[in-house]
Amino acid sequence: MALLSRPAPSAPRTARPARAAPPVAIAGDGVAVKLGDALVTALPEGALWIGSAKTLIVSDLHLEKGSSFALRGQMLPPYDTFAALKKLEALMARLEPDIVVSLGDSFHDGGGVARMRGEDRALLKAMIGRCDWIWVEGNHDGRAPEILGGVVRDTLHIGALVLRHEPKAGAAPGEIAGHLHPCAKVSGRGRSVRRRCFATDGARLVMPAFGAFTGGLNVCDEAFAPLFPEGVLALVLGKARVLPAPWERLLSD
Amino acid sequence: MRLAHRAGARPRPGTPKNEPRPLIAGRRLGQIEEYFIEGLAPGDSFLFAGEVLRLVAVEGKDALVVRAQGEQNPSVPSYAGGKFPLSTFLAERVRELLHDPKKQKALPAQVRDWIKLQKRRSIVPKPDEMLIESFPRAQKHYLVCYPFEGRLAHQTLGMLLSRRLERAGMNPLGFLASEYAVAVWGLEPMGGLDFSALFDEDMLGDDLESWLAESTLMKATFAKCAIIAGMIERNRPGAERKTGRQVSFSTDLIYDVLKQYEPDHILMQAAFADAGEGYLDLRRLGALLARIKGRIVHRDLDHVSPFAAPVMLEVGRVPIEGAAEEAILEDAARLIDEAMR
Numbered sequence: 001m002a003l004l005s006r007p008a009p010s011a012p013r014t015a016r017p018a019r020a021a022p023p024v025a026i027a028g029d030g031v032a033v034k035l036g037d038a039l040v041t042a043l044p045e046g047a048l049w050i051g052s053a054k055t056l057i058v059s060d061l062h063l064e065k066g067s068s069f070a071l072r073g074q075m076l077p078p079y080d081t082f083a084a085l086k087k088l089e090a091l092m093a094r095l096e097p098d099i100v101v102s103l104g105d106s107f108h109d110g111g112g113v114a115r116m117r118g119e120d121r122a123l124l125k126a127m128i129g130r131c132d133w134i135w136v137e138g139n140h141d142g143r144a145p146e147i148l149g150g151v152v153r154d155t156l157h158i159g160a161l162v163l164r165h166e167p168k169a170g171a172a173p174g175e176i177a178g179h180l181h182p183c184a185k186v187s188g189r190g191r192s193v194r195r196r197c198f199a200t201d202g203a204r205l206v207m208p209a210f211g212a213f214t215g216g217l218n219v220c221d222e223a224f225a226p227l228f229p230e231g232v233l234a235l236v237l238g239k240a241r242v243l244p245a246p247w248e249r250l251l252s253d
Numbered sequence: 254m255r256l257a258h259r260a261g262a263r264p265r266p267g268t269p270k271n272e273p274r275p276l277i278a279g280r281r282l283g284q285i286e287e288y289f290i291e292g293l294a295p296g297d298s299f300l301f302a303g304e305v306l307r308l309v310a311v312e313g314k315d316a317l318v319v320r321a322q323g324e325q326n327p328s329v330p331s332y333a334g335g336k337f338p339l340s341t342f343l344a345e346r347v348r349e350l351l352h353d354p355k356k357q358k359a360l361p362a363q364v365r366d367w368i369k370l371q372k373r374r375s376i377v378p379k380p381d382e383m384l385i386e387s388f389p390r391a392q393k394h395y396l397v398c399y400p401f402e403g404r405l406a407h408q409t410l411g412m413l414l415s416r417r418l419e420r421a422g423m424n425p426l427g428f429l430a431s432e433y434a435v436a437v438w439g440l441e442p443m444g445g446l447d448f449s450a451l452f453d454e455d456m457l458g459d460d461l462e463s464w465l466a467e468s469t470l471m472k473a474t475f476a477k478c479a480i481i482a483g484m485i486e487r488n489r490p491g492a493e494r495k496t497g498r499q500v501s502f503s504t505d506l507i508y509d510v511l512k513q514y515e516p517d518h519i520l521m522q523a524a525f526a527d528a529g530e531g532y533l534d535l536r537r538l539g540a541l542l543a544r545i546k547g548r549i550v551h552r553d554l555d556h557v558s559p560f561a562a563p564v565m566l567e568v569g570r571v572p573i574e575g576a577a578e579e580a581i582l583e584d585a586a587r588l589i590d591e592a593m594r
Binding site: 024074075076077079080082083186187188189190191193195212213215233236238239240243244245246248249 | 391392393426427440484485503506507510511513514515518572577578579581582583584585586588589
Protein backbone atom coordinates (compact mmCIF):
# COMPACT_ATOMS: atom_id res chain seq x y z
CA MET A 1 0.00 0.00 0.00
CA ALA A 2 1.49 3.35 -1.01
CA LEU A 3 2.53 5.85 1.63
CA LEU A 4 -0.17 8.45 2.18
CA SER A 5 0.77 12.10 1.91
CA ARG A 6 1.29 14.00 5.12
CA PRO A 7 -1.89 15.73 6.29
CA ALA A 8 -1.75 19.25 7.71
CA PRO A 9 -1.57 19.19 11.51
CA SER A 10 -4.72 20.30 13.29
CA ALA A 11 -2.94 22.27 16.02
CA PRO A 12 0.48 23.89 16.29
CA ARG A 13 3.10 21.92 18.15
CA THR A 14 6.54 22.75 19.47
CA ALA A 15 9.07 22.40 16.68
CA ARG A 16 11.56 19.63 17.33
CA PRO A 17 14.52 18.45 15.33
CA ALA A 18 13.71 15.32 13.35
CA ARG A 19 15.39 12.31 14.81
CA ALA A 20 15.94 8.72 13.85
CA ALA A 21 13.43 6.54 15.63
CA PRO A 22 14.70 4.69 18.70
CA PRO A 23 15.31 0.98 18.19
CA VAL A 24 11.98 -0.82 18.30
CA ALA A 25 10.84 -4.11 16.82
CA ILE A 26 7.48 -5.81 16.52
CA ALA A 27 7.37 -8.75 18.95
CA GLY A 28 4.15 -10.70 18.51
CA ASP A 29 1.33 -8.38 19.50
CA GLY A 30 3.73 -6.16 21.44
CA VAL A 31 6.68 -3.95 20.61
CA ALA A 32 10.17 -4.59 21.95
CA VAL A 33 12.19 -1.52 22.91
CA LYS A 34 15.85 -1.23 23.81
CA LEU A 35 16.40 1.08 26.76
CA GLY A 36 20.15 1.33 26.80
CA ASP A 37 21.21 -2.32 26.83
CA ALA A 38 18.03 -3.70 28.36
CA LEU A 39 15.22 -5.14 26.28
CA VAL A 40 11.62 -4.46 27.37
CA THR A 41 8.39 -5.35 25.64
CA ALA A 42 5.36 -3.07 25.51
CA LEU A 43 2.14 -5.09 25.65
CA PRO A 44 -1.23 -4.11 24.15
CA GLU A 45 -2.92 -4.20 27.58
CA GLY A 46 -0.72 -1.27 28.59
CA ALA A 47 1.80 -3.23 30.67
CA LEU A 48 5.56 -3.65 30.26
CA TRP A 49 7.32 -7.03 30.29
CA ILE A 50 10.98 -7.57 31.04
CA GLY A 51 11.58 -11.07 29.77
CA SER A 52 15.06 -11.47 31.20
CA ALA A 53 13.80 -10.83 34.72
CA LYS A 54 10.29 -12.28 34.23
CA THR A 55 8.96 -8.98 35.53
CA LEU A 56 5.60 -7.47 34.68
CA ILE A 57 5.18 -3.74 35.20
CA VAL A 58 1.88 -1.86 35.36
CA SER A 59 1.44 1.78 36.22
CA ASP A 60 -1.20 4.18 37.54
CA LEU A 61 -3.86 1.62 38.41
CA HIS A 62 -5.78 4.31 40.34
CA LEU A 63 -7.79 1.60 42.11
CA GLU A 64 -10.86 2.84 43.97
CA LYS A 65 -10.98 6.02 41.92
CA GLY A 66 -14.72 5.50 41.54
CA SER A 67 -15.25 5.25 45.28
CA SER A 68 -12.93 8.21 45.85
CA PHE A 69 -15.14 10.39 43.72
CA ALA A 70 -18.21 8.97 45.41
CA LEU A 71 -16.94 10.28 48.74
CA ARG A 72 -17.02 13.74 47.25
CA GLY A 73 -20.56 13.29 45.98
CA GLN A 74 -19.58 12.51 42.41
CA MET A 75 -21.15 9.15 41.68
CA LEU A 76 -19.40 6.86 39.21
CA PRO A 77 -20.09 3.18 38.53
CA PRO A 78 -17.94 1.35 41.09
CA TYR A 79 -16.48 -1.28 38.77
CA ASP A 80 -13.17 0.34 37.92
CA THR A 81 -11.23 -1.63 40.52
CA PHE A 82 -12.69 -4.94 39.42
CA ALA A 83 -12.08 -4.18 35.74
CA ALA A 84 -8.44 -3.26 36.35
CA LEU A 85 -7.79 -6.28 38.54
CA LYS A 86 -9.35 -8.69 36.05
CA LYS A 87 -7.23 -7.24 33.29
CA LEU A 88 -4.09 -7.65 35.39
CA GLU A 89 -5.06 -11.14 36.45
CA ALA A 90 -5.42 -12.20 32.83
CA LEU A 91 -1.97 -10.80 32.06
CA MET A 92 -0.46 -12.66 34.98
CA ALA A 93 -2.07 -15.90 33.92
CA ARG A 94 -0.71 -15.47 30.40
CA LEU A 95 2.87 -14.48 31.28
CA GLU A 96 3.41 -16.10 34.71
CA PRO A 97 5.76 -13.41 36.04
CA ASP A 98 8.12 -13.92 38.97
CA ILE A 99 7.83 -10.25 39.88
CA VAL A 100 4.98 -7.78 39.46
CA VAL A 101 5.66 -4.08 39.90
CA SER A 102 2.87 -1.57 40.36
CA LEU A 103 4.53 1.66 39.36
CA GLY A 104 2.79 4.16 41.59
CA ASP A 105 -0.65 5.71 41.98
CA SER A 106 -1.85 2.17 42.56
CA PHE A 107 -4.69 3.53 44.65
CA HIS A 108 -6.32 6.80 43.79
CA ASP A 109 -5.96 8.03 47.37
CA GLY A 110 -4.71 6.89 50.78
CA GLY A 111 -8.10 5.61 51.90
CA GLY A 112 -8.51 3.44 48.83
CA VAL A 113 -7.26 0.21 50.38
CA ALA A 114 -9.82 0.42 53.16
CA ARG A 115 -12.67 1.10 50.74
CA MET A 116 -12.13 -1.96 48.58
CA ARG A 117 -15.00 -4.39 48.24
CA GLY A 118 -14.44 -7.79 49.82
CA GLU A 119 -14.29 -9.64 46.53
CA ASP A 120 -11.80 -7.20 45.01
CA ARG A 121 -9.57 -7.34 48.06
CA ALA A 122 -9.57 -11.14 48.01
CA LEU A 123 -8.78 -11.12 44.31
CA LEU A 124 -5.89 -8.72 44.75
CA LYS A 125 -4.47 -10.65 47.71
CA ALA A 126 -4.57 -13.85 45.70
CA MET A 127 -2.69 -12.16 42.87
CA ILE A 128 -0.09 -10.75 45.27
CA GLY A 129 0.36 -14.20 46.78
CA ARG A 130 1.41 -15.71 43.47
CA CYS A 131 4.69 -13.84 43.01
CA ASP A 132 6.96 -11.12 44.36
CA TRP A 133 4.92 -7.95 44.44
CA ILE A 134 6.42 -4.46 44.65
CA TRP A 135 4.52 -1.22 45.11
CA VAL A 136 6.69 1.60 43.82
CA GLU A 137 5.38 4.51 45.85
CA GLY A 138 3.60 7.34 44.13
CA ASN A 139 2.37 10.73 45.27
CA HIS A 140 -1.10 9.38 46.09
CA ASP A 141 -0.97 6.20 48.04
CA GLY A 142 1.87 6.19 50.59
CA ARG A 143 2.52 2.94 52.42
CA ALA A 144 -1.10 1.80 52.68
CA PRO A 145 -0.93 -1.01 50.11
CA GLU A 146 1.49 -3.02 52.23
CA ILE A 147 -1.45 -4.31 54.28
CA LEU A 148 -2.47 -6.37 51.27
CA GLY A 149 0.95 -7.86 50.84
CA GLY A 150 4.04 -7.06 48.84
CA VAL A 151 6.65 -4.42 49.59
CA VAL A 152 6.66 -0.64 49.13
CA ARG A 153 9.70 1.02 47.57
CA ASP A 154 10.58 4.50 46.30
CA THR A 155 12.54 3.22 43.38
CA LEU A 156 13.44 -0.20 42.07
CA HIS A 157 16.53 -1.19 40.14
CA ILE A 158 16.42 -4.08 37.70
CA GLY A 159 19.82 -4.38 36.11
CA ALA A 160 20.53 -1.02 34.53
CA LEU A 161 16.84 -0.04 34.60
CA VAL A 162 15.46 2.33 37.22
CA LEU A 163 11.76 2.16 38.03
CA ARG A 164 10.14 5.12 39.75
CA HIS A 165 6.68 6.62 39.75
CA GLU A 166 7.34 10.17 38.66
CA PRO A 167 9.91 10.82 35.91
CA LYS A 168 12.98 12.60 37.21
CA ALA A 169 13.78 16.03 35.82
CA GLY A 170 16.71 16.09 33.47
CA ALA A 171 18.31 13.13 31.76
CA ALA A 172 17.58 9.70 33.20
CA PRO A 173 18.87 6.89 31.04
CA GLY A 174 17.23 3.55 31.77
CA GLU A 175 14.27 5.09 33.62
CA ILE A 176 10.80 3.56 33.48
CA ALA A 177 8.20 5.83 35.04
CA GLY A 178 4.49 6.55 35.06
CA HIS A 179 2.45 9.42 36.44
CA LEU A 180 1.84 11.26 33.18
CA HIS A 181 -0.73 8.92 31.55
CA PRO A 182 0.52 9.47 27.97
CA CYS A 183 -1.89 9.41 25.03
CA ALA A 184 -1.21 9.90 21.33
CA LYS A 185 -3.51 11.35 18.69
CA VAL A 186 -2.52 9.74 15.39
CA SER A 187 -3.72 11.27 12.14
CA GLY A 188 -4.35 9.55 8.85
CA ARG A 189 -6.83 9.58 5.98
CA GLY A 190 -8.49 12.74 7.16
CA ARG A 191 -9.29 11.34 10.58
CA SER A 192 -7.47 11.04 13.88
CA VAL A 193 -7.41 8.25 16.46
CA ARG A 194 -6.62 8.99 20.11
CA ARG A 195 -5.30 6.14 22.25
CA ARG A 196 -3.16 5.48 25.28
CA CYS A 197 0.50 4.92 24.48
CA PHE A 198 3.97 4.26 25.85
CA ALA A 199 6.29 7.23 25.32
CA THR A 200 9.97 6.54 24.79
CA ASP A 201 13.10 7.85 23.14
CA GLY A 202 15.32 4.82 23.60
CA ALA A 203 16.82 6.23 26.81
CA ARG A 204 13.78 6.40 29.09
CA LEU A 205 10.15 5.32 28.92
CA VAL A 206 6.87 6.61 30.35
CA MET A 207 4.08 4.08 30.78
CA PRO A 208 0.40 4.47 29.96
CA ALA A 209 -2.12 4.38 32.79
CA PHE A 210 -3.52 0.90 33.38
CA GLY A 211 -6.58 1.86 35.40
CA ALA A 212 -10.12 1.88 34.05
CA PHE A 213 -11.19 5.47 34.73
CA THR A 214 -7.91 7.20 34.05
CA GLY A 215 -7.72 10.06 31.59
CA GLY A 216 -4.71 10.77 29.42
CA LEU A 217 -2.31 13.56 28.54
CA ASN A 218 -1.23 14.05 24.93
CA VAL A 219 2.48 13.33 24.38
CA CYS A 220 2.67 16.59 22.44
CA ASP A 221 1.88 18.45 25.66
CA GLU A 222 4.66 20.57 27.17
CA ALA A 223 4.85 18.30 30.20
CA PHE A 224 6.65 15.72 28.09
CA ALA A 225 9.04 18.06 26.30
CA PRO A 226 11.75 18.28 29.01
CA LEU A 227 11.83 14.49 29.33
CA PHE A 228 12.36 13.83 25.64
CA PRO A 229 14.41 16.76 24.35
CA GLU A 230 15.10 15.08 21.03
CA GLY A 231 11.65 13.84 20.23
CA VAL A 232 9.47 11.01 21.40
CA LEU A 233 8.18 7.79 19.86
CA ALA A 234 4.64 6.85 20.83
CA LEU A 235 3.84 3.15 21.07
CA VAL A 236 0.07 3.26 20.68
CA LEU A 237 -2.28 0.67 22.18
CA GLY A 238 -4.38 -0.69 19.35
CA LYS A 239 -7.23 -3.08 20.02
CA ALA A 240 -5.06 -6.17 19.71
CA ARG A 241 -1.52 -4.90 19.11
CA VAL A 242 0.93 -2.19 20.02
CA LEU A 243 1.72 0.05 17.07
CA PRO A 244 4.52 2.63 16.87
CA ALA A 245 3.37 6.05 15.69
CA PRO A 246 5.77 8.41 13.90
CA TRP A 247 6.22 11.93 15.18
CA GLU A 248 4.97 13.49 11.92
CA ARG A 249 1.56 11.89 12.39
CA LEU A 250 1.02 13.03 15.98
CA LEU A 251 -1.41 15.82 16.69
CA SER A 252 -1.91 17.87 19.84
CA ASP A 253 -5.32 17.84 21.47
CA MET B 254 -29.36 15.18 19.70
CA ARG B 255 -31.50 17.09 17.24
CA LEU B 256 -31.33 20.28 19.20
CA ALA B 257 -27.57 20.10 19.16
CA HIS B 258 -27.64 19.87 15.40
CA ARG B 259 -30.38 22.28 14.72
CA ALA B 260 -29.34 24.96 17.11
CA GLY B 261 -32.05 27.52 16.86
CA ALA B 262 -35.14 25.51 16.03
CA ARG B 263 -37.35 26.56 18.89
CA PRO B 264 -41.05 27.12 19.38
CA ARG B 265 -42.38 30.52 18.45
CA PRO B 266 -45.88 31.58 19.39
CA GLY B 267 -47.72 34.32 17.54
CA THR B 268 -50.77 36.50 17.98
CA PRO B 269 -53.57 36.15 15.48
CA LYS B 270 -54.91 39.66 15.95
CA ASN B 271 -53.85 42.80 14.14
CA GLU B 272 -53.40 44.89 17.25
CA PRO B 273 -49.77 45.57 17.99
CA ARG B 274 -50.02 44.18 21.50
CA PRO B 275 -47.07 41.82 21.72
CA LEU B 276 -47.53 41.14 25.42
CA ILE B 277 -50.77 39.26 24.81
CA ALA B 278 -49.79 35.66 24.38
CA GLY B 279 -51.66 34.17 21.49
CA ARG B 280 -51.84 31.06 19.44
CA ARG B 281 -48.65 29.28 18.64
CA LEU B 282 -48.21 29.36 14.90
CA GLY B 283 -45.23 27.10 14.56
CA GLN B 284 -41.46 26.93 14.56
CA ILE B 285 -38.97 28.96 12.66
CA GLU B 286 -35.21 29.06 12.46
CA GLU B 287 -33.70 31.44 14.98
CA TYR B 288 -31.12 32.82 12.61
CA PHE B 289 -33.86 33.91 10.23
CA ILE B 290 -35.72 35.88 12.88
CA GLU B 291 -32.50 37.43 14.05
CA GLY B 292 -32.03 38.83 10.58
CA LEU B 293 -35.34 40.72 10.79
CA ALA B 294 -36.04 44.02 12.50
CA PRO B 295 -39.39 44.69 14.22
CA GLY B 296 -41.75 45.82 11.48
CA ASP B 297 -40.31 43.51 8.81
CA SER B 298 -42.71 41.05 7.26
CA PHE B 299 -42.29 37.48 6.16
CA LEU B 300 -44.22 34.55 4.81
CA PHE B 301 -45.14 31.72 7.10
CA ALA B 302 -47.65 28.88 6.87
CA GLY B 303 -49.49 30.56 4.04
CA GLU B 304 -49.80 33.93 5.76
CA VAL B 305 -47.93 37.21 5.71
CA LEU B 306 -46.80 38.10 9.20
CA ARG B 307 -45.09 41.13 10.65
CA LEU B 308 -42.50 40.77 13.39
CA VAL B 309 -43.37 42.77 16.48
CA ALA B 310 -40.82 41.66 19.05
CA VAL B 311 -38.60 38.79 20.09
CA GLU B 312 -38.90 37.67 23.68
CA GLY B 313 -36.50 34.96 24.72
CA LYS B 314 -37.33 31.97 22.54
CA ASP B 315 -40.55 33.47 21.21
CA ALA B 316 -41.10 35.65 18.19
CA LEU B 317 -44.26 37.69 18.58
CA VAL B 318 -46.00 38.56 15.32
CA VAL B 319 -49.20 40.00 13.95
CA ARG B 320 -50.89 39.32 10.65
CA ALA B 321 -50.04 41.93 8.05
CA GLN B 322 -52.19 42.31 4.95
CA GLY B 323 -50.98 43.70 1.69
CA GLU B 324 -47.30 43.80 2.55
CA GLN B 325 -44.99 44.22 -0.41
CA ASN B 326 -42.01 41.90 -0.61
CA PRO B 327 -42.25 39.84 2.51
CA SER B 328 -39.12 37.84 3.29
CA VAL B 329 -39.17 34.15 2.65
CA PRO B 330 -37.80 32.05 5.50
CA SER B 331 -35.15 29.51 4.62
CA TYR B 332 -34.29 26.49 6.66
CA ALA B 333 -30.73 25.33 7.21
CA GLY B 334 -30.38 22.80 4.44
CA GLY B 335 -31.64 19.31 4.73
CA LYS B 336 -33.58 19.75 7.94
CA PHE B 337 -37.04 20.16 6.52
CA PRO B 338 -38.75 16.86 7.30
CA LEU B 339 -39.95 14.98 4.24
CA SER B 340 -43.19 13.09 4.35
CA THR B 341 -43.44 10.07 2.07
CA PHE B 342 -45.85 11.98 -0.19
CA LEU B 343 -43.56 14.96 -0.49
CA ALA B 344 -40.59 12.68 -1.05
CA GLU B 345 -42.35 10.98 -3.92
CA ARG B 346 -43.21 14.28 -5.55
CA VAL B 347 -39.63 15.47 -5.20
CA ARG B 348 -38.38 12.33 -6.91
CA GLU B 349 -40.86 12.90 -9.73
CA LEU B 350 -39.83 16.52 -9.98
CA LEU B 351 -36.16 15.63 -10.24
CA HIS B 352 -36.76 13.16 -13.00
CA ASP B 353 -39.11 15.14 -15.23
CA PRO B 354 -37.69 18.33 -16.81
CA LYS B 355 -41.21 19.50 -17.69
CA LYS B 356 -41.97 19.84 -13.97
CA GLN B 357 -38.84 21.88 -13.33
CA LYS B 358 -39.84 25.10 -15.12
CA ALA B 359 -40.70 26.86 -11.86
CA LEU B 360 -37.30 26.06 -10.32
CA PRO B 361 -34.50 28.63 -10.34
CA ALA B 362 -32.06 28.34 -13.24
CA GLN B 363 -29.23 27.20 -10.98
CA VAL B 364 -31.25 24.27 -9.72
CA ARG B 365 -32.20 23.25 -13.25
CA ASP B 366 -28.55 23.44 -14.24
CA TRP B 367 -27.61 21.37 -11.22
CA ILE B 368 -30.02 18.66 -12.28
CA LYS B 369 -28.76 18.81 -15.86
CA LEU B 370 -25.20 18.46 -14.61
CA GLN B 371 -26.18 15.46 -12.56
CA LYS B 372 -27.64 13.87 -15.68
CA ARG B 373 -24.37 14.42 -17.45
CA ARG B 374 -22.01 13.33 -14.69
CA SER B 375 -24.09 10.51 -13.31
CA ILE B 376 -27.82 9.87 -13.77
CA VAL B 377 -31.07 11.18 -12.40
CA PRO B 378 -32.94 8.10 -11.23
CA LYS B 379 -36.55 7.35 -12.12
CA PRO B 380 -39.03 8.11 -9.33
CA ASP B 381 -39.27 4.46 -8.28
CA GLU B 382 -35.52 3.78 -8.46
CA MET B 383 -32.88 4.42 -5.86
CA LEU B 384 -29.53 5.76 -7.02
CA ILE B 385 -26.25 4.74 -5.43
CA GLU B 386 -23.04 6.50 -6.32
CA SER B 387 -19.52 5.51 -5.35
CA PHE B 388 -16.49 7.76 -5.72
CA PRO B 389 -13.13 8.52 -4.12
CA ARG B 390 -12.44 11.79 -2.36
CA ALA B 391 -9.76 13.08 0.01
CA GLN B 392 -8.07 9.71 0.60
CA LYS B 393 -11.37 8.03 1.39
CA HIS B 394 -13.94 6.14 -0.62
CA TYR B 395 -17.56 7.26 -0.51
CA LEU B 396 -20.85 5.49 -1.05
CA VAL B 397 -23.83 7.82 -1.37
CA CYS B 398 -27.41 6.67 -1.82
CA TYR B 399 -30.58 8.72 -2.22
CA PRO B 400 -33.58 7.05 -0.56
CA PHE B 401 -35.56 10.27 0.23
CA GLU B 402 -36.97 8.77 3.42
CA GLY B 403 -36.09 11.40 5.96
CA ARG B 404 -33.23 11.87 8.37
CA LEU B 405 -34.40 9.40 10.99
CA ALA B 406 -34.83 6.46 8.62
CA HIS B 407 -31.53 7.39 7.00
CA GLN B 408 -29.79 7.46 10.34
CA THR B 409 -31.00 3.92 10.94
CA LEU B 410 -29.99 2.90 7.45
CA GLY B 411 -26.56 4.48 7.95
CA MET B 412 -26.03 2.49 11.12
CA LEU B 413 -27.04 -0.79 9.53
CA LEU B 414 -25.06 -0.16 6.37
CA SER B 415 -21.93 0.64 8.33
CA ARG B 416 -22.37 -2.57 10.30
CA ARG B 417 -22.60 -4.62 7.14
CA LEU B 418 -19.68 -2.79 5.57
CA GLU B 419 -17.60 -3.37 8.69
CA ARG B 420 -18.37 -7.08 8.50
CA ALA B 421 -17.45 -7.12 4.83
CA GLY B 422 -14.03 -5.72 5.69
CA MET B 423 -14.66 -2.39 3.97
CA ASN B 424 -13.25 -0.43 6.96
CA PRO B 425 -16.00 2.19 7.18
CA LEU B 426 -14.92 5.38 8.94
CA GLY B 427 -18.19 7.20 9.33
CA PHE B 428 -21.61 7.99 7.93
CA LEU B 429 -23.94 10.92 7.57
CA ALA B 430 -27.69 11.07 7.10
CA SER B 431 -29.57 13.97 5.57
CA GLU B 432 -33.24 14.26 4.71
CA TYR B 433 -32.76 12.85 1.26
CA ALA B 434 -29.42 10.96 1.23
CA VAL B 435 -27.11 8.69 3.20
CA ALA B 436 -23.35 8.84 2.74
CA VAL B 437 -20.89 6.27 4.12
CA TRP B 438 -17.14 6.61 3.75
CA GLY B 439 -14.25 4.31 4.44
CA LEU B 440 -10.82 3.19 3.50
CA GLU B 441 -11.80 0.77 0.74
CA PRO B 442 -13.52 1.39 -2.60
CA MET B 443 -17.09 0.16 -2.39
CA GLY B 444 -18.18 0.29 -6.02
CA GLY B 445 -17.88 -3.43 -6.53
CA LEU B 446 -20.23 -4.54 -3.77
CA ASP B 447 -23.42 -6.50 -4.37
CA PHE B 448 -25.92 -3.77 -3.63
CA SER B 449 -29.05 -5.86 -3.74
CA ALA B 450 -27.50 -7.98 -1.00
CA LEU B 451 -26.30 -4.91 0.91
CA PHE B 452 -29.80 -3.40 0.96
CA ASP B 453 -31.71 -6.61 1.47
CA GLU B 454 -34.63 -6.51 3.88
CA ASP B 455 -32.94 -9.05 6.14
CA MET B 456 -30.81 -6.11 7.27
CA LEU B 457 -33.52 -5.25 9.77
CA GLY B 458 -32.91 -8.43 11.72
CA ASP B 459 -29.22 -7.72 11.69
CA ASP B 460 -28.53 -7.41 15.36
CA LEU B 461 -29.21 -3.70 15.27
CA GLU B 462 -29.32 -3.46 19.05
CA SER B 463 -25.83 -4.72 19.69
CA TRP B 464 -24.39 -2.58 16.92
CA LEU B 465 -26.16 0.46 18.30
CA ALA B 466 -24.80 -0.38 21.74
CA GLU B 467 -21.24 -0.15 20.47
CA SER B 468 -21.73 2.95 18.40
CA THR B 469 -20.53 6.48 19.06
CA LEU B 470 -24.13 7.69 18.74
CA MET B 471 -24.99 5.63 21.76
CA LYS B 472 -22.05 6.98 23.72
CA ALA B 473 -23.05 10.53 22.88
CA THR B 474 -26.61 9.87 24.06
CA PHE B 475 -25.28 8.33 27.25
CA ALA B 476 -23.07 11.36 27.81
CA LYS B 477 -26.12 13.62 27.66
CA CYS B 478 -28.02 11.42 30.11
CA ALA B 479 -25.03 11.43 32.44
CA ILE B 480 -24.84 15.22 32.37
CA ILE B 481 -28.56 15.62 33.00
CA ALA B 482 -28.39 13.14 35.87
CA GLY B 483 -25.56 15.12 37.39
CA MET B 484 -23.17 12.21 37.18
CA ILE B 485 -20.57 14.30 35.39
CA GLU B 486 -20.08 17.96 34.78
CA ARG B 487 -20.27 19.55 31.38
CA ASN B 488 -16.74 20.54 30.29
CA ARG B 489 -16.21 24.21 30.91
CA PRO B 490 -14.21 25.85 28.15
CA GLY B 491 -10.98 27.37 29.36
CA ALA B 492 -10.80 25.15 32.43
CA GLU B 493 -7.20 24.78 33.40
CA ARG B 494 -5.63 21.58 32.23
CA LYS B 495 -3.71 19.68 34.88
CA THR B 496 -0.52 18.08 33.75
CA GLY B 497 0.41 15.96 36.71
CA ARG B 498 -2.59 14.24 38.16
CA GLN B 499 -5.26 13.47 35.59
CA VAL B 500 -8.47 14.03 37.51
CA SER B 501 -11.00 14.21 34.73
CA PHE B 502 -12.88 11.22 33.36
CA SER B 503 -14.71 10.66 30.11
CA THR B 504 -18.19 9.28 29.71
CA ASP B 505 -16.94 6.86 27.08
CA LEU B 506 -14.99 5.04 29.77
CA ILE B 507 -17.97 5.03 32.10
CA TYR B 508 -20.20 3.77 29.31
CA ASP B 509 -17.83 0.90 28.52
CA VAL B 510 -17.61 -0.12 32.15
CA LEU B 511 -21.38 0.01 32.64
CA LYS B 512 -22.04 -1.88 29.44
CA GLN B 513 -19.85 -4.66 30.69
CA TYR B 514 -20.79 -4.84 34.37
CA GLU B 515 -24.21 -3.25 34.79
CA PRO B 516 -25.95 -2.95 31.42
CA ASP B 517 -29.37 -2.37 32.98
CA HIS B 518 -28.20 0.65 34.97
CA ILE B 519 -30.90 3.28 34.92
CA LEU B 520 -28.82 5.70 32.87
CA MET B 521 -28.19 3.00 30.30
CA GLN B 522 -31.92 2.40 30.11
CA ALA B 523 -32.50 6.11 29.68
CA ALA B 524 -29.88 6.34 26.96
CA PHE B 525 -31.34 3.44 25.02
CA ALA B 526 -34.82 4.87 25.34
CA ASP B 527 -33.59 8.18 23.94
CA ALA B 528 -31.82 6.40 21.14
CA GLY B 529 -34.92 4.48 20.26
CA GLU B 530 -36.81 7.70 19.75
CA GLY B 531 -34.02 9.77 18.31
CA TYR B 532 -32.13 7.54 15.98
CA LEU B 533 -34.27 4.75 14.69
CA ASP B 534 -37.25 4.69 12.36
CA LEU B 535 -37.51 1.04 11.52
CA ARG B 536 -40.97 1.21 10.05
CA ARG B 537 -40.07 3.75 7.44
CA LEU B 538 -36.81 1.99 6.73
CA GLY B 539 -38.65 -1.29 6.20
CA ALA B 540 -40.98 0.42 3.74
CA LEU B 541 -37.97 1.83 1.91
CA LEU B 542 -36.19 -1.49 1.61
CA ALA B 543 -39.32 -3.11 0.21
CA ARG B 544 -39.84 -0.25 -2.25
CA ILE B 545 -36.34 -0.32 -3.74
CA LYS B 546 -35.95 -4.07 -3.97
CA GLY B 547 -34.70 -4.83 -7.46
CA ARG B 548 -34.73 -1.13 -8.35
CA ILE B 549 -31.27 -0.05 -7.35
CA VAL B 550 -29.18 1.74 -9.97
CA HIS B 551 -25.49 2.21 -9.35
CA ARG B 552 -22.93 4.56 -10.85
CA ASP B 553 -19.24 4.26 -10.08
CA LEU B 554 -17.76 7.75 -10.53
CA ASP B 555 -14.23 9.09 -10.40
CA HIS B 556 -15.24 12.12 -8.36
CA VAL B 557 -18.12 13.63 -6.42
CA SER B 558 -21.42 14.06 -8.28
CA PRO B 559 -23.63 17.17 -8.26
CA PHE B 560 -26.28 15.44 -6.16
CA ALA B 561 -23.69 14.28 -3.65
CA ALA B 562 -22.03 17.67 -3.22
CA PRO B 563 -24.53 19.08 -0.67
CA VAL B 564 -24.29 15.90 1.39
CA MET B 565 -20.52 16.35 1.66
CA LEU B 566 -21.09 19.70 3.31
CA GLU B 567 -23.65 18.62 5.86
CA VAL B 568 -22.98 18.70 9.57
CA GLY B 569 -23.63 15.68 11.69
CA ARG B 570 -21.02 13.13 10.65
CA VAL B 571 -21.14 10.02 12.80
CA PRO B 572 -17.69 8.48 13.28
CA ILE B 573 -17.40 4.72 13.32
CA GLU B 574 -14.97 3.20 15.77
CA GLY B 575 -14.18 0.03 13.98
CA ALA B 576 -11.38 -1.72 12.24
CA ALA B 577 -10.72 1.42 10.20
CA GLU B 578 -9.20 3.09 13.27
CA GLU B 579 -6.79 0.20 13.65
CA ALA B 580 -6.00 0.48 9.95
CA ILE B 581 -5.06 4.13 10.44
CA LEU B 582 -2.72 3.17 13.29
CA GLU B 583 -1.20 0.38 11.24
CA ASP B 584 -0.71 2.67 8.30
CA ALA B 585 1.17 5.14 10.51
CA ALA B 586 3.24 2.33 11.96
CA ARG B 587 4.29 1.31 8.48
CA LEU B 588 5.96 4.70 8.05
CA ILE B 589 8.32 3.82 10.87
CA ASP B 590 8.95 0.43 9.46
CA GLU B 591 9.97 1.89 6.13
CA ALA B 592 12.01 4.64 7.71
CA MET B 593 14.04 2.09 9.58
CA ARG B 594 15.04 -0.04 6.62
